Amino acid sequence: MPAIDATLRPAFAPTGRLRASINLGNPILAHRDAQGQPAGVSVDLARALARALGVAAELVVFEKAAQSVEAVRGEQADIGFFAVDPARSQGLRFTAPYVLIEGSYLVPAGSALADNAEVDRAGTRVAVGQGSAYDLFLTRELKAAHIERVADAEAVRAALKAGQVEVAAGIRQLLEGWAQGDAALRMLPGRFMVIQQAMGLPDSRGAEAAAALAAFVEEAKRSGFVAEALARHRVQGASVAPAAGA
Structure with missing residues (x-):
């Protein structure tokens, strides 16, 4: 350089x-x-x-x-x-x-959610790392869903696994790794942000x-x-x- x-x-x-x-x-x-x-x-x-x-x-x-x-x-x-x-x-x-990095959603395998657009509904809780890019973006974009802010990425996964939230938001690559290693989880297709x-x-x-x-x-x-x-x-x-x- x-x-x-x-x-x-x-x-x-x-x-x-x-x-x-x-x-x-x-x-x-x-x-x-x-x-x-x-x-x-x-x-x-x-x-x-x-x-x-x-x-x-x-x-x-x-x-x-x-x-x-x-x-x-x-x-x-x-x-x-x-x-x-x-x-x-x-x-x-x-x-x-x-x-450029994609932001995506992760849900339980049995979730009725099939598309990113379906996430923003009353009664849906979305876990994000507090202060992360996803937190800032979704705070502006989500109108009906509730954002659950947790400490970090591992806390996001724990909240989803424990049933404290219906959706986890994060870096696509990281969420894909979780889904590949756990049949109880699946990705929603596409991305909600770049x-x-x-x-x-x-x-x-x-x-x-x-x-x-x-x-x-x-x-x-x-x-x-x-x-x-x-x-x-x-x-x-x-x-x-x-x-x-x-």
Whole structure:
């Protein structure tokens, strides 16, 4: 990846290190490896950005998306990796997306629900991870169904299995894995949303830093860096986002 103008280092890394907020709540983009260390597409991008700036990367790891967002907004981290959503825009500047991920529904195998459109009915309870992209999106979109906000993805599955909800919402790849390993669960066909995963930084870092980060993301897509990272980490259910404005 090309070097970034050294005059922008203070904007990106005021402590002398690039503090990257990593959300382990999205296993498509970040996870812990066999040694327990953070790994994944977002980690690769964070380290590549640090190299382009000529500084060391410091990974600030969180289990939930909302925590990761707040770390950047509060400037405990310098950059982050977020699903683009209007509810997260205050205090942050987003790039165009680098990866697109599908959001889908999971139901008990015996559920009468057959289509995504049938979910939004009175009496239907939908489990989501609190503060996740699905929570933010469905809070706006669902008019009749009730949203049950739980701690994380595992709590979403537990709520569905226990009969506390009729539907689980989440990353398609993750839900498909659950359904494949449990005959008592099945996917609803298709998707209810496409999640645009982007990079972001605090608004206070200025327009030049935001433009440089946007250019970095575009080069990461154009050069094949993102595609190679997805392949290296054996990610399925995600695709490289098109060039900005395409």
